[in-house]
Amino acid sequence: MQRLIPTGEAARPVAFAEVPQPVPEPGEALIKVEAFAPNRGETFLLERPRPDLLPGKDIAGLVVQAAADGSGPGIGARVVGHPAQGGWAEYAAVPTHSLAVLPDSIDSARAAALPLAGITALRLLRTAGSLAGRRVLLTGASGGVGHYVTELAVGAGADLTAVTATPVRGERLAELGANVVHEVAAAQGPFDVVLESTGGPDLPLALSKMRPGGLLVWFGQASRIPVTLDFFQLLGGPERVTIQHFHYAQAPYHADLSALVSLVEQRRLHPEIGRITDWAQTADTLVDLRERRIRGKAVLLTGGAP
The missing domain is CATH 3.40.50.720 (NAD(P)-binding Rossmann-like Domain)
Incomplete structure (x- = not known):
């Protein structure tokens, strides 16, 4: 499968690589990623990336393999997820406590803009x-x-x-x-x-x-x-x-993701998305996000939507 990996270069922070599909742990579901949203903090990590850095914390997509322990949504469910890393890829393994099911009324682009920023808020x-x-x-x-x-x-x-x-x-x-x-x-x-x-x-x-x-x-x-x-x-x-x-990061995230989904569905919360584009444009988008040329969130589409 295709994954974006760090390059260490300021002008082109990520590049595509062919890597094996992730193998989920028992409490993880395998998600076919349809959209992901980078965060400005991730652009800073890419300046001097650790060797093991796999960016990507905000995703939306489709469950293609349910968790082996029986937790979380089943195959075919549309979900929004907040993995610890690895979301800038065609597939991502996500703990079920970091997933929430999406209604038909919320598309993947809006959903992907929710996790880190929404949970933080x-x-x-x-x-x-x-x-x-x-x-x-x-x-x-x-x-x-x-x-x-x-x-x-x-x-x-x-x-x-x-x-x-x-x-x-x-x-x-x-x-x-x-x-x-x-x-x-x-x-x-x-x-x-x-x-x-x-x-x-x-x-x-x-x-x-x-x-x-x-x-x-x-x-x-x-x-x-x-x-x-x-x-x-x-x-x-x-x-x-x-x-x-204050630091937002403390799992589980399911309850807060579900609350955010509910607020959007009720039209009480409206994701502000300054750019939606194909993930081939991720490197340029990351630079613009780092330099504050994008208002609100940026969302990249993998082409994985049915």
């Missing part, structure tokens, strides 16, 4: 707690996670301010109900909750705009610049603010 908002009537600041908001967080938080009653680099990248967020600004300095606090994903100078600046006793959830460092906090500046800012580190 759900778990971020659970960490933040009830948002009804609360003021929320979201940095780095124009990617996949940002669009999901915005739609879900506004739907839950939050007064949300989203920070994006440019007006074009903020258009859809404004349509979803966010107050859009283009730098943290322009955000009008104070905020009860900050969801911070850029790092660098943005985190301490966002921290200074919080209410006393507020919560800052730090879930990324997209700027790739380390954060420096000055103790004496903190003394002059809001008191008793909590900074909480």
Whole structure:
């Protein structure tokens, strides 16, 4: 079968290779991949790839071999999946606890855009707690996670301010109900909750705009610049603010994937997909994703759909 593997080259991060079809473990189903969605974090891993790196965490497709232990969906089921790796291929072995069945109303392209960004958004908002009537600041908001967080938080009653680099990248967020600004300095606090994903100078600046006793959830460092906090500046800012580190990855994922599918089916969540193209264009798409030339998610189609 065909699989995309890392090259270590910045301009062409992946290339096709002919490899054996994966052999599932007893608790895994074999999926014929119809669509997959790369994440910007994966583009960073491809810069200096480990020898064992097999990219691909967000897929949608068809079960062609059910799990030997009897768990999960049967042969022929359409599914969305979140494997640990290996999804940029014609076939992928996925633990059944990381699969959810798709209704006919959700196509594979939209489904593939859900897993990592959608699960992150759900778990971020659970960490933040009830948002009804609360003021929320979201940095780095124009990617996949940002669009999901915005739609879900506004739907839950939050007064949300989203920070994006440019007006074009903020258009859809404004349509979803966010107050859009283009730098943290322009955000009008104070905020009860900050969801911070850029790092660098943005985190301490966002921290200074919080209410006393507020919560800052730090879930990324997209700027790739380390954060420096000055103790004496903190003394002059809001008191008793909590900074909480966040990482989404903790299996099982089935319940959250099912929740995301249900939200899309009910039209309460709308994946923002900036590009859908054939997987022959994966290398170029990865470069554009890394350089922030794609708003929301990018989805690659393998041609595996019936």
